[in-house]
Amino acid sequence: MSDDDIESSLDSEGEGIKQMKLYQHTDRVARALKARSASAGVPITPEDFEHLDQLHYEGREAVERAVDRLGVERGDDILDIGSGLGGPARWLAHKVGCDVRALELQADLDSAARQLTSACGLDEKVTHICGDILDPACEPGPFDALVSWLVFLHIPNRSALLAGCRERLKLGGGLYAEDFYLRSPLTAKETKLLEEEVYCTSLVDEEQYVSELEASGFEAVQFEDRTEAWHRFVVDRQGSFVENRDQFVRTYNEATYSALASFYRTMVTLFSGGRLGGVVVSARAGPIG
Numbered sequence: 001m002s003d004d005d006i007e008s009s010l011d012s013e014g015e016g017i018k019q020m021k022l023y024q025h026t027d028r029v030a031r032a033l034k035a036r037s038a039s040a041g042v043p044i045t046p047e048d049f050e051h052l053d054q055l056h057y058e059g060r061e062a063v064e065r066a067v068d069r070l071g072v073e074r075g076d077d078i079l080d081i082g083s084g085l086g087g088p089a090r091w092l093a094h095k096v097g098c099d100v101r102a103l104e105l106q107a108d109l110d111s112a113a114r115q116l117t118s119a120c121g122l123d124e125k126v127t128h129i130c131g132d133i134l135d136p137a138c139e140p141g142p143f144d145a146l147v148s149w150l151v152f153l154h155i156p157n158r159s160a161l162l163a164g165c166r167e168r169l170k171l172g173g174g175l176y177a178e179d180f181y182l183r184s185p186l187t188a189k190e191t192k193l194l195e196e197e198v199y200c201t202s203l204v205d206e207e208q209y210v211s212e213l214e215a216s217g218f219e220a221v222q223f224e225d226r227t228e229a230w231h232r233f234v235v236d237r238q239g240s241f242v243e244n245r246d247q248f249v250r251t252y253n254e255a256t257y258s259a260l261a262s263f264y265r266t267m268v269t270l271f272s273g274g275r276l277g278g279v280v281v282s283a284r285a286g287p288i289g
Contacts, residue, residue: 027256029052029085029112029115029116030112030115031251031252032049032052032251033115033116033119035251036048036049036119043121044119044120044121045094045120046087046090046091046094046095046120046122048120049085049087049116049120050087052085052087053084053085053086053087053090053113053116054087054088055084055085055087055149055150056088056149056150056178057150057178057226057229057230057233057234057278058229058230058233060091062088062149062178063087063088063091063092065280066088066147066176067092067096069174069176069222069280069282070145070147070174070176070282071174072092072096072098072144072145072174073096073097073098074096074097074098075097075098075099076096076098076099076144076145077098077099077101077141077143077144077145078092078098078099078100078101078143078144078145078146078147079100079101079103079139079141079143079145079146079147079168080092080100080101080102080103080146080147080148081103081133081146081147081148081151081165081177082103082104082105082133082148082149082150082151082154083102083103083104083113083128084104084109084113084149085109085112085113085116086102086104086113086114086116086117086126086128088147088149089102089113089117089126090116090117090120090122090126092147093122093125093126094120094122094125097125098125099125099127100125100126100127101127101129101139101143102117102126102127102128102129103129103131103133103138103139104128104129104130104131105130105131105132105133106130107130110128110129110130111130113128114128133155133161133164133165134155134157134160134161134164136164136167139168140167140168141167141168141169141170142168142169142170142173143168143169143170143173144169144170144173144174145169145173145174145175145176146165146168146169146173146174146175146176146177147175147176147177148176148177148178148179149177149178150178150179150180151177151179152177152179153179153180153198153200153202153203154199154200155202156201156202158202158204158212159212159215159216162212162213162215162216162218163216163217165216166216166217166218166285166288167288169285170285171285171286171287172284172285173284173285174282174283174284174285175213175218175281175282175283175284175285176280176281176282177280177281177282178226178278178279178280178281179278179279179281180200180203180276180277180278180279181203181204181205181206181209181277181278181279182203182204182205182275182276182277183205183227183274183275183276183277184274184275185275186203186273186275186276187273187275190269190270190273190275190276193266193269193270194270194276197262197263197266198266198267198270203276206223206225206277206279209223209279209281210223213281213283217285217286217287217288218283218284218285218286219283219284219285219286220283220284221281221282221283222280222281222282222283223279223280223281224279224280224281224282225277225278225279226278226279226280227271227274227276227277227278227279229278230271230278231271231272231278234264234267234268234271235268235271237264238261238264238265238267238268241260241261241264242261245257245261
């Protein structure tokens with residue numbers, strides 16, 4: 001199947017998530033690469049693009065937390081689910097020495113991620129796959145660990161998602177995911193913002209989240225609330241983004257700035273209500289059946 005065929009086959013599946021302004025204007029990757037290439041003779045590293053490709057909360061710190069929580073080591077085979085522009089995957093390969101499969105549904109993000117990985121010289125350690133975690137034939141594993149940042153919230157078929165995660169792990173392998181959860185009932189406005197601006201149509205509370213993981217074959221489940229930290233993060237992010245508006249527009253353009261500014265405001269609104277929760281979940285793969 002050609003790249004064009006792959007992109008066409010995913011259009012219907014990826015169309016909804018493109019409501020998220022965070023995932024629009026991927027042309028900013030080419031602009032960033034062009035700006036960075038101006039420093040001739042200086043090796044390009046994943047750190048050069050952290051402002052661009054770490055789309056989750058708390059940046060590199062969140063990836064370091066996953067390494068510590070799971071005990072990830074050099075040579076481990078890792079699957080990054082919903083890898084986006086590939087920031088965490090490249091960091092794991094570059095800093096830890098993991099072999100990472102970066103699985104991303106959206107063809108334009110996958111293509112841009114490949115460019116960044118090649119620029120960093122990490123093609124041998126990071127393999128990009130444009131595909132769907134809900135497809136059992138897609139990267140069946142088994143892997144030493146599965147990681148994911150702010151992706152599960154986009155997948156309403158939670159039972160298929162969690163079962164697929166367990167099936168792809170070696171016995172005792174680790175799962176690490178940063179996700180949203182329901183702290184208390186949402187307002188009508190919050191529900192609409194989540195559906196239309198964040199492409200999040202299904203949230204569960206802590207009790208249900210843990211029970212779903214256990215029912216899917218996971219053990220030693222840890223559920224760490226990160227709501228307050230993420231609220232501070234999104235407020236600081238919005239403030240810094242507005243403060244550096246002129247520089248951002250010069251590097252990219254006004255349309256990209258407006259799209260991201262709108263999304264950042266939305267997340268401040270959602271976390272300010274205290275009803276949307278942020279969570280780090282980790283678990284170990286138990287016996288199947």
